[in-house]
Amino acid sequence: MGEGDETESVNGLTGDPLASQSSSLKPPSEDPSGGESQPGTPLPLPGHSGLSIQEMVAMSPELDTYAITKKVKEVLTDNNLGQRLFGETILGLTQGSVSDLLARPKPWHKLSLKGREPFVRMQLWLQDPHSVEKLMDMKRLEKKAYMKRRLSSLSDGHSVDGALVGTDYVQGSQSPGQQQLKKPRVVLGPEEKEALKKAYQQKPYPSPKTIEELASQLNLKTSTVINWFHNYSTFTGMYKTNVLFIEEIQAAGGAGPGSEGGSPSLRGSKSGEGDSCDGTESEGTVETRQGLGLEDHRGACKDHDMEAESEAGGSNNSPAQIDCTTSGLAGPGSSCGQSGLGLFSLTDASSSSAASSTNIPASGSARNPRDNNLRKKKAANLNNIIHRLEKAASKEDPSEWEF
DNA sequence: TGACAGTCAATAGA
DNA sequence: TCTATTGACTGTCA
Numbered sequence: 103m104g105e106g107d108e109t110e111s112v113n114g115l116t117g118d119p120l121a122s123q124s125s126s127l128k129p130p131s132e133d134p135s136g137g138e139s140q141p142g143t144p145l146p147l148p149g150h151s152g153l154s155i156q157e158m159v160a161m162s163p164e165l166d167t168y169a170i171t172k173k174v175k176e177v178l179t180d181n182n183l184g185q186r187l188f189g190e191t192i193l194g195l196t197q198g199s200v201s202d203l204l205a206r207p208k209p210w211h212k213l214s215l216k217g218r219e220p221f222v223r224m225q226l227w228l229q230d231p232h233s234v235e236k237l238m239d240m241k242r243l244e245k246k247a248y249m250k251r252r253l254s255s256l257s258d259g260h261s262v263d264g265a266l267v268g269t270d271y272v273q274g275s276q277s278p279g280q281q282q283l284k285k286p287r288v289v290l291g292p293e294e295k296e297a298l299k300k301a302y303q304q305k306p307y308p309s310p311k312t313i314e315e316l317a318s319q320l321n322l323k324t325s326t327v328i329n330w331f332h333n334y335s336t337f338t339g340m341y342k343t344n345v346l347f348i349e350e351i352q353a354a355g356g357a358g359p360g361s362e363g364g365s366p367s368l369r370g371s372k373s374g375e376g377d378s379c380d381g382t383e384s385e386g387t388v389e390t391r392q393g394l395g396l397e398d399h400r401g402a403c404k405d406h407d408m409e410a411e412s413e414a415g416g417s418n419n420s421p422a423q424i425d426c427t428t429s430g431l432a433g434p435g436s437s438c439g440q441s442g443l444g445l446f447s448l449t450d451a452s453s454s455s456a457a458s459s460t461n462i463p464a465s466g467s468a469r470n471p472r473d474n475n476l477r478k479k480k481a482a483n484l485n486n487i488i489h490r491l492e493k494a495a496s497k498e499d500p501s502e503w504e505f
Numbered sequence: 506t507g508a509c510a511g512t513c514a515a516t517a518g519a
Numbered sequence: 520t521c522t523a524t525t526g527a528c529t530g531t532c533a
Contacts, residue, residue: 184521199512201523214510214531287515288526307508329527336509337525 159218167207167221174224175204181234183241191240192227193220290330294320298330306335 153161178188189200203220210218227233290298301308301316308316308331310324317324 196513197522198514198524205523217511326526332509333526
């Protein structure tokens with residue numbers, strides 16, 4: 103996926119990846135794809151010392167992922183560089199992945215080697231004094247190539263956007279060149295999500311039978327339900343980590359995220375254990391949308407107050423200026439910084455929590471309009487399910503749930 | 506083999 | 520055109 107073929111060498115990481123920095127990204131060159139690099143083939147990292155990226159990651163000291171992402175966002179924004187370009191060129195990731203990484207960086211200690219890789223790449227990129235101009239060059243080249251293709255396609259009478267426009271292919275199963283019937287994306291409605299959340303709160307690890315029941319009641323595929331549970335549990339783990347970050351920062355000096363001082367020494371913290379946003383250990387769930395920019399699913403603990411983090415985040419979480427005294431975030435034009443930050447960017451996600459209502463929110467259906475009658479039926483059914491789930495709250499065994 | 510981390514890519518909204 | 524969201528998928532590890 104994306105990467106995996108990291109064989110490029112880098113340098114500047116002999117011991118401290120933040121410390122040294124020499125060389126630079128390969129100058130953008132006319133690439134065969136017309137100026138667009140693809141995820142999975144990021145440009146070589148700055149520097150060279152014979153170390154593969156994996157080795158560098160393995161040798162890297164603990165990085166402050168929050169500070170790094172904050173800085174990257176800042177640089178990208180300041181220079182009007184997009185996540186797509188940055189992701190494909192520097193990280194070898196797609197735009198969505200970049201967005202996710204930048205918005206919700208996991209703490210270093212929670213990341214696997216593979217998960218740390220993008221942060222090391224970002225760090226190196228920040229250290230490259232020419233990183234921005236190189237990306238700008240890439241951007242210009244892309245634009246140029248685009249215009250070129252546009253011109254030639256106009257003369258051919260084809261769309262510039264390529265053959266995939268209006269079509270799709272099954273992810274991972276073939277190359278974009280091989281088209282196949284589109285596998286429609288499942289979009290869960292608010293009621294379905296609500297029911298799934300409630301089910302998750304009752305039983306984060308449902309039995310196959312429970313999954314099947316849920317699936318049939320919600321009119322979903324069992325794989326969809328399974329995926330949802332996986333994704334949701336992934337998120338709730340992250341959310342808990344965030345809360346721990348915040349609490350730690352607060353404890354460390356009462357400063358909000360981004361304030362100086364207060365290192366997120368989080369090694370000991372184990373996310374996903376012991377507390378309760380998912381309701382598995384307490385019935386409380388947390389409304390995260392405002393405080394953490396986490397929404398629904400990967401952002402979704404609800405109904406619990408989040409005053410702690412809104413305080414922690416200070417206003418809207420604009421982390422205070424970063425102090426640059428520690429390692430390396432002396433990125434291009436930046437004031438660098440790090441160390442003491444550790445909190446997540448608290449974006450102000452729009453709220454929209456699905457109320458347990460039979461009404462079908464316009465927003466819900468807007469995304470993937472479904473047959474109205476079916477939806478109405480489902481809504482009624484779901485409301486019933488939700489009601490039963492609420493009743494089931496007192497029953498531990500999901501088999502006792504009445505659907 | 507199942508759980509989980511990481512990522513892709515479709516889609517919506519700004 | 521960009522970013523954010525999120526269902527689906529793949530690879531890794533215990």
